[in-house]
Amino acid sequence: MARHPYQNAEHCWVDKELESRNLGVRGTIPQDLEGVFARNSANPQHSPKGRYHWFDGDGMIHSLHFESGRAHYRNRYIRTKAFELEKDAGEALWTGIMEPVDLRNPHGPVKDTANTDLTHHRGRLIATWWLSGAPYEIEIPSLKTLGPCDFSLPRTMAAHPKVDPNTNELMFFDYSLFKKPYYGYGVINAKGELSHSISIDLPRAHIPHDIAITPNYTIILDLPLGWDRKALAAGKRRIGFDKSIPARFGIIPRRGQSADIQWFEANSCYIYHTISAYEDGRKVSLVACRIDDPVPENPSKKVVARLDNIELVPELYRWTFDLETGAVTEEKIDDRQTEFPRSNDNYLTRKSRYSYNPLIAPKEDLSFTGFLKYDLKTGLSESYDYPENWYSGEVVFAPRPKQQSEDDGWVITVLSNADEGQSRALILDAQNLDQEPVATIDLPLQIPLGFHAEWAPLGS
Ligand SMILES: [Fe+2]
Numbered sequence: 001m002a003r004h005p006y007q008n009a010e011h012c013w014v015d016k017e018l019e020s021r022n023l024g025v026r027g028t029i030p031q032d033l034e035g036v037f038a039r040n041s042a043n044p045q046h047s048p049k050g051r052y053h054w055f056d057g058d059g060m061i062h063s064l065h066f067e068s069g070r071a072h073y074r075n076r077y078i079r080t081k082a083f084e085l086e087k088d089a090g091e092a093l094w095t096g097i098m099e100p101v102d103l104r105n106p107h108g109p110v111k112d113t114a115n116t117d118l119t120h121h122r123g124r125l126i127a128t129w130w131l132s133g134a135p136y137e138i139e140i141p142s143l144k145t146l147g148p149c150d151f152s153l154p155r156t157m158a159a160h161p162k163v164d165p166n167t168n169e170l171m172f173f174d175y176s177l178f179k180k181p182y183y184g185y186g187v188i189n190a191k192g193e194l195s196h197s198i199s200i201d202l203p204r205a206h207i208p209h210d211i212a213i214t215p216n217y218t219i220i221l222d223l224p225l226g227w228d229r230k231a232l233a234a235g236k237r238r239i240g241f242d243k244s245i246p247a248r249f250g251i252i253p254r255r256g257q258s259a260d261i262q263w264f265e266a267n268s269c270y271i272y273h274t275i276s277a278y279e280d281g282r283k284v285s286l287v288a289c290r291i292d293d294p295v296p297e298n299p300s301k302k303v304v305a306r307l308d309n310i311e312l313v314p315e316l317y318r319w320t321f322d323l324e325t326g327a328v329t330e331e332k333i334d335d336r337q338t339e340f341p342r343s344n345d346n347y348l349t350r351k352s353r354y355s356y357n358p359l360i361a362p363k364e365d366l367s368f369t370g371f372l373k374y375d376l377k378t379g380l381s382e383s384y385d386y387p388e389n390w391y392s393g394e395v396v397f398a399p400r401p402k403q404q405s406e407d408d409g410w411v412i413t414v415l416s417n418a419d420e421g422q423s424r425a426l427i428l429d430a431q432n433l434d435q436e437p438v439a440t441i442d443l444p445l446q447i448p449l450g451f452h453a454e455w456a457p458l459g460s
Helices: 081-089 229-233
Strands: 025-027 035-042 059-067 070-077 117-121 124-128 136-138 145-148 170-175 183-188 194-200 211-213 217-222 225-227 239-241 247-253 262-266 270-280 283-291 305-307 310-312 314-322 328-334 354-360 368-375 381-385 396-399 409-417 422-429 439-442 453-457
Touching: 035 117, 035 396, 035 409, 059 124, 059 409, 117 453, 170 211, 183 217, 211 270, 217 270, 217 283, 225 229, 229 239, 247 314, 262 314, 262 328, 270 354, 328 368, 368 409, 396 453
Parallel strands: none
Antiparallel strands: 025 439, 035 059, 035 453, 059 070, 117 124, 124 136, 136 145, 170 183, 183 194, 211 217, 217 247, 225 239, 247 262, 270 283, 283 314, 305 310, 314 328, 354 368, 368 381, 396 409, 409 422, 422 439
16 A cells, blocks of 8 residues: 555654664764754554544654764654553554544544644743644653643643743643634743633634744734635535635734734735744734645646645745734745744744745655745845755754854754665754854664754753
């Protein structure tokens, strides 16, 4: 039987957990690069039940721990409740999202895997799930699952919570495609306690994937990707995109109530990932990767990255919302296709200048051939291209301790080459991308490109 594209090549699964210390290095790992690069990924523990989707697999974290100029590799499954149940059962207990939703499954309709995102907060990683589930606490550098986070959440937490680098508060959202309230929003304070939580009554159940934060506001995305209405009327559940519904951006004071949200409408679109947001007087701006129509009526004849019926053709955009007049301006910054963008997280709530956007490969499975370093101040960009047949997932920016400027630090990226069955990490000087990597580190096995990565500094 043909294997699913997201089970093959650079997306291949890993069937063991291992640890490998003092990896081979070409170049020199900077002495002051102390911390953990960690990447979440979907890696089924058992053979899938029914058709597989890239988003279905159990969460597995791959990590590189840098200390004193050395690098150590480790991977571990996230021990979610579902993982343990399936481990005990010796088989998959859930079908994936390509199969009809099984509302009669005694364990719940969909498996909560925490496989999507990793957020560094209060000295540990929080693993979260795209479809909104229990956030799991992961110890670093051991990658031991400490259990669900003790946040006393009223519901769940979706992937992409955001940490304010100045206050250490964590802003999060949750959503449901099955029951009201369709959306929730909250704040975890710097002590790790739930300090604010509200439900937001959206007109329809949609699939939001990210938020953005400024010092005073959180930007909520209400974009028309959700259940296909025609299919739903016929009793079927299928994901669709309704281009007749505008994009809605809700700007809520950090600890605001639902009635405090100022909604702005813009041209219909979908956004997987935001890069940054900032305030300028009474204006709030958002920079993100925008997809004009993720489920076009006439699918593209070109080779584009796909997630089954969803096309990934994103372009870099900026929206500016005027809180006084209610006006919105929308501006395309670049038409090259990039996704999984990252920036210096220390600048997350400021008008940041740089972002590091992986360049989408001309293939049907999502992978990246390099990345662009955008300078949003000058409008210029610089590209870093990987060697042929090497692809990466998300890159991270690791700031130099006591950094002098926003791009004073390193870009860390892990590449895979399925032909050679290898993976390697590159550490690049973010201010000198035209130079050879500072260090190239060979991993002991080929790891999948995965989903989101995080830099977690350790030491002083
Ligand atoms: Fe994401």
